[in-house]
Amino acid sequence: MTAALIDGKAHAAKLKARLIEETARLKAEHGLVPGLATVLVGNDPASEVYVRNKNKTAEALGFKSVHHHLAETASEAEVLDLVRALNADPSVHGILVQMPLPKQIREQAVLDVLDPAKDVDALTPTNAGLLLSGRAKLVSCTPAGMMILLKETIGAVAGLEALVIGRSLLFGKPAALLLQAANATVTMAHSKTRDLAEVCRRADILVAAIGKPEFVRGDWVKPGATVIDVGINRVPAAEGKTKLVGDVAFAEAVERAGHITPVPGGVGAMTIICLMRNTLIAAAALAGLAVPSV
Numbered sequence: 495m496t497a498a499l500i501d502g503k504a505h506a507a508k509l510k511a512r513l514i515e516e517t518a519r520l521k522a523e524h525g526l527v528p529g530l531a532t533v534l535v536g537n538d539p540a541s542e543v544y545v546r547n548k549n550k551t552a553e554a555l556g557f558k559s560v561h562h563h564l565a566e567t568a569s570e571a572e573v574l575d576l577v578r579a580l581n582a583d584p585s586v587h588g589i590l591v592q593m594p595l596p597k598q599i600r601e602q603a604v605l606d607v608l609d610p611a612k613d614v615d616a617l618t619p620t621n622a623g624l625l626l627s628g629r630a631k632l633v634s635c636t637p638a639g640m641m642i643l644l645k646e647t648i649g650a651v652a653g654l655e656a657l658v659i660g661r662s663l664l665f666g667k668p669a670a671l672l673l674q675a676a677n678a679t680v681t682m683a684h685s686k687t688r689d690l691a692e693v694c695r696r697a698d699i700l701v702a703a704i705g706k707p708e709f710v711r712g713d714w715v716k717p718g719a720t721v722i723d724v725g726i727n728r729v730p731a732a733e734g735k736t737k738l739v740g741d742v743a744f745a746e747a748v749e750r751a752g753h754i755t756p757v758p759g760g761v762g763a764m765t766i767i768c769l770m771r772n773t774l775i776a777a778a779a780l781a782g783l784a785v786p787s788v
């Protein structure tokens with residue numbers, strides 16, 4: 495069997511088109527321009543690219559987009575003051591603090607001051623709790639993108655065995671909750687899981703978010719399973735160059751899976767557009783308008 499590729503870029507483009515229409519409608523009917531503020535602390539090259547792409551996408555949709563770049567040596571107090579100022583700015587509806595942060599800044603301290611109504615990453619304790627209780631308006635971006643890809647490629651996941659490897663706040667935990675809310679039977683695995691290969695072989699939906707290049711081997715994949723690869727690992731390639739690979743050994747897994755996301759161009763390609771969707775939803779909610787169903 496050779497798996498069908500799940501094209502994250504194509505699905506992201508479809509969502510982008512809907513968001514452009516909805517943004518124009520909000521502006522025409524309510525004079526509302528969604529505003530996204532990005533905060534980057536330090537000079538991590540990958541983070542710089544992601545944040546630049548977030549600002550570019552926001553502008554392409556017709557949002558107001560502002561960027562704040564703090565030095566690698568910025569103190570926690572400086573970051574918290576900036577977040578408080580953005581909380582108070584009525585033209586800003588979404589605040590994105592790029593992760594990871596330099597080590598002197600506690601991620602939890604930043605999330606504790608971020609206004610949950612503007613938390614377009616859905617990482618604050620309030621939004622994490624709302625997801626747990628099934629009442630979330632803002633859902634973490636990459637997990638939300640995964641659910642869109644699953645819905646549009648395999649349809650309902652009810653009753654399927656789903657395995658999420660990884661338990662981060664950014665992906666693993668919200669992904670497991672979303673799959674469970676869609677009535678999948680969910681297992682969460684991690685670095686301490688015994689006999690991971692055998693656990694993987696039971697999964698109809700295998701989600702890998704471990705951060706280890708090509709860790710999941712092809713013979714761990716149940717024949718016909720759907721594989722969602724969340725890893726983005728830069729590894730050495732020929733002629734002194736580098737290339738991106740996922741957490742799944744793609745060339746092996748593609749021979750056994752029914753559907754598989756490539757890296758790049760899979761679920762990662764949904765992250766930024768789902769952030770824009772959250773910004774639009776946050777803007778409508780803060781303006782007291784009905785939450786758009788985009």
Ligand SMILES: Nc1nc2c(c(=O)[nH]1)N[C@@H](CN(C=O)c1ccc(C(=O)N[C@@H](CCC(=O)O)C(=O)O)cc1)CN2
Binds near residue numbers: 590738761763
């Ligand atoms: N505050 C946040 N920080 C981080 C997040 C996040 O969602 N919120 N996620 C990652 C990085 N990230 C966004 O910030 C992100 C990762 C990947 C992509 C993406 O487009 N991936 C492409 C390949 C990109 C490439 O060539 O490097 C793909 O998979 O096709 C977008 C955003 C950590 N930090």
